[in-house]
Amino acid sequence: MSAMKSRGFSLVELMVVVAIMAALMGLVSPSLKDWMVNLRIRNATDALLNGLQQARQEAARRNQSVSFWLVTNASGNPSALDDSCALSDTSGSWVVSVRSPAGSCSSQPSTTTAPMIVSTHPIGDGVSGVAVAAVQSDGSTSATTVTFNGVGSVTNTADHIARIDVGPSVSSTRYRSLRIEITGIGAFRMCDPAVASTDARACKL
Numbered sequence: 001m002s003a004m005k006s007r008g009f010s011l012v013e014l015m016v017v018v019a020i021m022a023a024l025m026g027l028v029s030p031s032l033k034d035w036m037v038n039l040r041i042r043n044a045t046d047a048l049l050n051g052l053q054q055a056r057q058e059a060a061r062r063n064q065s066v067s068f069w070l071v072t073n074a075s076g077n078p079s080a081l082d083d084s085c086a087l088s089d090t091s092g093s094w095v096v097s098v099r100s101p102a103g104s105c106s107s108q109p110s111t112t113t114a115p116m117i118v119s120t121h122p123i124g125d126g127v128s129g130v131a132v133a134a135v136q137s138d139g140s141t142s143a144t145t146v147t148f149n150g151v152g153s154v155t156n157t158a159d160h161i162a163r164i165d166v167g168p169s170v171s172s173t174r175y176r177s178l179r180i181e182i183t184g185i186g187a188f189r190m191c192d193p194a195v196a197s198t199d200a201r202a203c204k205l
Contacts, residue, residue: 034174037129044092044127045166045178045190051094051121052180052188056148058096058118062111063150066118068161069095070134070144071105079124081105089142092123092132092166100145131169137162139205152186160184163205165193181205 052068059066070091074082081093085105095101098116109117123130136143136159143161146154154160160182167177181204182188191203 037168037174038176040127040130041166041168041176041178044123044130044132045180047121047123047127048092048094048132048164048166048180049188049190051096051119052146052182054119055096055146056152056186059148059150060152064098065147065149065155066096066098067100067145067147067156069097069101070132070161071095071101073122077122078128079122081120081122083107087144089134089144090132092127092130093121095120129169131165131167133165134161135163135165136160137205139163146182148186154182154184154186157184179203179205 055066055068070088071081071085071093072088072091073085073093074080075084078093081095083103083106085093085095085102087100087102095105095115096118098118099114101107101115101117101120104115104117105120107113107115107117109119123132134143135141141159143159145156146160147156149155162182164180164182165177166179168175177193179191179193180188181191192199192201193203195202
């Protein structure tokens with residue numbers, strides 16, 4: 001029996017394979033990008049919920065008012081907070097502390113030294129392309145903080161954050177925006193502003 005001769009791929013065959021792979025990547029890339037943006041929106045929302053939970057739990061643990069504050073990042077570095085920080089209703093970075101952390105966001109956690117920081121969280125590079133907007137209960141006036149007392153209720157009811165919208169920095173129907181709602185009794189939840197009012201995921205505010 002004669003031995004079979006082995007041969008490699010011809011140039012034409014390689015070009016066909018490359019063309020097919022390029023076509024497949026072209027189909028997958030937009031979906032992958034949309035998925036990544038939606039994942040970033042969800043991660044940013046989860047981080048904000050975590051900060052709110054920490055503030056409420058710490059207030060109950062200490063039996064003392066503790067606040068959740070939205071603050072700006074270090075200049076040019078979304079992964080860090082420094083003492084140039086200011087309160088901001090459009091930032092996804094936050095500080096949990098007893099006093100306002102504006103100008104003192106790099107302070108170490110302390111129960112005695114102002115601003116008595118509990119924890120901090122810069123928004124980070126991983127959520128680029130995400131926009132945040134925090135407002136009061138009227139839905140339009142900006143807000144930067146919510147304060148919980150020892151039983152978990154909101155104390156700054158006149159100007160507290162009642163809603164935080166988290167979505168893409170560029171408007172598109174391909175992306176899913178999310179919202180955090182905070183009530184005067186200190187309850188908060190994540191909801192979807194795009195679903196019908198009869199849906200359990202619907203927003204109330």
